[in-house]
Amino acid sequence: MKKYSCAAATKTGRRQNNQDNYMLAGRFAPLEHGHSADSCGGKTDKPFFAAVCDGMGGEASGERASFEVCSVLADAAGGLGDSFEANKAAAGRAILRANERICDIMRGGDTGRMGSTLTAVLLQDDRLYYTNLGDSRIYLLREGKLYQLTKDHTEGQTMVDAGILTAEQLKTHPSRNKLSLHLGIFPEEVALEPAEYADLRLSDGDRFLLCSDGVYGALGEEELASVLGGSETAEERAEKLVDRAYANGSRDNMTALVIDVSAARKLLLPIIIAVGLIAAAAAVLLIRLPGGKNRWESSPQKEPITLSPEESAQPSETASGDRGGE
Numbered sequence: 271m272k273k274y275s276c277a278a279a280t281k282t283g284r285r286q287n288n289q290d291n292y293m294l295a296g297r298f299a300p301l302e303h304g305h306s307a308d309s310c311g312g313k314t315d316k317p318f319f320a321a322v323c324d325g326m327g328g329e330a331s332g333e334r335a336s337f338e339v340c341s342v343l344a345d346a347a348g349g350l351g352d353s354f355e356a357n358k359a360a361a362g363r364a365i366l367r368a369n370e371r372i373c374d375i376m377r378g379g380d381t382g383r384m385g386s387t388l389t390a391v392l393l394q395d396d397r398l399y400y401t402n403l404g405d406s407r408i409y410l411l412r413e414g415k416l417y418q419l420t421k422d423h424t425e426g427q428t429m430v431d432a433g434i435l436t437a438e439q440l441k442t443h444p445s446r447n448k449l450s451l452h453l454g455i456f457p458e459e460v461a462l463e464p465a466e467y468a469d470l471r472l473s474d475g476d477r478f479l480l481c482s483d484g485v486y487g488a489l490g491e492e493e494l495a496s497v498l499g500g501s502e503t504a505e506e507r508a509e510k511l512v513d514r515a516y517a518n519g520s521r522d523n524m525t526a527l528v529i530d531v532s533a534a535r536k537l538l539l540p541i542i543i544a545v546g547l548i549a550a551a552a553a554v555l556l557i558r559l560p561g562g563k564n565r566w567e568s569s570p571q572k573e574p575i576t577l578s579p580e581e582s583a584q585p586s587e588t589a590s591g592d593r594g595g596e
Contacts, residue, residue: 271313271314271315271396271533271534272313272314272396272472272474272531272532272533272534273311273312273313273314273531273532273533273534274311274312274313274314274318274393274529274530274531274532275309275310275311275503275504275529275530276294276295276309276310276311276318276320276504276527276528276529276530277307277308277309277503277504277505277507277508277527277528278292278294278307278308278309278320278322278508278525278526278527278528279305279306279307279505279508279509279511279512279525279526280292280299280303280305280306280307280512280523280524280525280526281304281305281512281513281516281523281524281525282304282305282523283484283515283516283520283521283522283523283524284516284520284521284522285521285522285523287302287304287330287333288303288304288306288333288523289324289325289326289332289333289335289336289523290322290323290324290325290336290482290484290523290524290525291303291322291323291325291336291337291339291340291525292306292308292320292321292322292323292340292480292525292527293319293320293321293323293340293343293344293347294308294309294310294318294319294320294321294527295310295312295318295319295320295347296319296344296345296347296348297310297344298337298340298341298343298344299337299340300337301333301334301337302333307505307508307509309504309505313534314393314394314395314396314397314472315394315395316394317347317350317351317354317357317392317393317394318392318393318394319343319346319347319350319357319361319390319391319392320390320391320480320527320529321339321340321343321388321389321390321391321480321527322388322389322390322406322480322481322482322525322527323335323336323339323340323386323387323388323389323406323453324336324386324387324404324405324406324482324483324484324523324525325337325384325385325386326384326385326386326387326449326452327381327382327383327384327385327454328382328384330381331381331382331383331384332384332385332386334375334381334384335372335384335385335386335453335454336386338368338371338372338375338386339368339371339372339386339388339453341371342364342367342368342371343361343364343365343368343390345364346360346361346363346364346367350392354392354394354395354397354399357392357394357399358392358399361390361392361399361401362401362464365388365390365401365403365453365464366462366464368386368388368453369453369454369455369462372384372385372386372453372454373454373455373456373457376454376456383454384454385449385452385453385454385455386404386452386453386454387402387403387404387405387406387449387452387453387482388401388402388403388404388406388452388453388464389401389402389403389404389406389407389408389420389480389481390402390464390480391408391478391480391529393472393529393531396471396472397469397470397471397472398469398470398471398472398478399469400419400420400467400470401420401464401465401466401467402420402421402423402464402465403423403451403452403453403462403464403465404422404423404449404451404452404453405422405423405424405447405449405483406420406480406481406482406483407419407420407422407479407480407481407483407486408420408478408479408480409478409479409481409486409494409498410470410476410477410478410479411476411477411478411479411495411498411499412473412475412476412477413475414495414499415495416491416494416495416498418491419467419470420465420467421465423449423450423451423452423465424445424446424447424448424449424450425445425448425449425450426440426443426445426446426447426448427440427446427450428450429443429445447483472531473531474531474532474533475531475532476530476531477498477499477528477529477530477531478528478529478531479494479498479511479526479527479528479529480526480527480529481511481524481525481526481527482522482523482524482525483522484515484520484521484522484523484524484525485511485512485515485520485524485525485526487515487520487522488514488515488516488518488519488520488524489511489514489515489518493514494511497510497511497514498511498528504528504529504530507526507528508526508527508528511524511526511528512524512525512526
């Protein structure tokens with residue numbers, strides 16, 4: 271069994287308001303927030319659901335979109351059960367409900383068009399399910415190597431997949447941030463389905479990063495790996511990623527959610543207690559004499575045997591017997 275520690279941090283940065291949000295263990299940032307942070311931990315025998323969202327559609331609309339998504343996901347997190355496969359399906363349904371929530375709000379006509387990216391993970395039974403919509407990402411740092419687990423849903427990435435652009439050309443292409451999929455799409459426009467990836471088996475020392483483009487867009491993979499692999503706590507590294515992105519000139523909201531995975535320590539106290547009880551029982555048995563007499567009970571004292579000088583000078587037969595003649 272594995273254990274995990276998780277921490278999230280989000281900051282407005284150079285924007286007027288923060289349209290990013292996060293959800294971990296059923297908690298998320300309030301609708302209006304500048305700097306928000308949270309953390310939690312546990313073991314993977316119980317499900318852990320977490321997500322990062324980047325809202326869009328204008329200041330008020332983008333902020334509300336990411337908030338509504340996290341609210342729906344938080345409700346789903348509270349209803350997860352013991353089955354990993356059933357929880358994966360529940361997470362997928364929650365993502366579609368979040369899309370419906372945003373569409374219902376837009377139909378009300380008071381917000382205009384709005385939407386949100388999503389990247390989400392489910393940890394349970396030493397396995398990881400993950401998915402995304404849009405260009406928020408999930409990274410894995412394993413044995414010192416950084417892997418980008420998710421693929422961006424952008425027009426630019428589509429051109430890379432088609433061989434029209436190289437990955438290097440994409441970095442400066444105007445279509446690199448134009449989303450092709452996101453939450454907030456009406457059913458008559460696109461039949462929305464969260465991305466499907468193969469589940470991962472967790473390993474000791476794995477470190478995951480869920481982040482908005484305001485973080486990875488300002489930090490290269492080398493710097494991401496350096497901060498994610500640092501010796502600080504998950505809370506400190508989440509804050510550090512956001513602060514580094516701002517220092518590097520990020521012009522967007524910035525959100526980082528860090529998850530550290532390690533082996534759960536076995537509880538030694540029950541074993542120590544059991545061994546102690548066995549040892550105590552054995553000691554009681556050893557000090558009992560046949561017939562129920564206890565060695566600690568008093569017994570008649572015999573007079574000490576005193577040898578005369580002559581007897582003391584005579585060696586015992588056993589000690590002086592000559593074995594040479596045998």
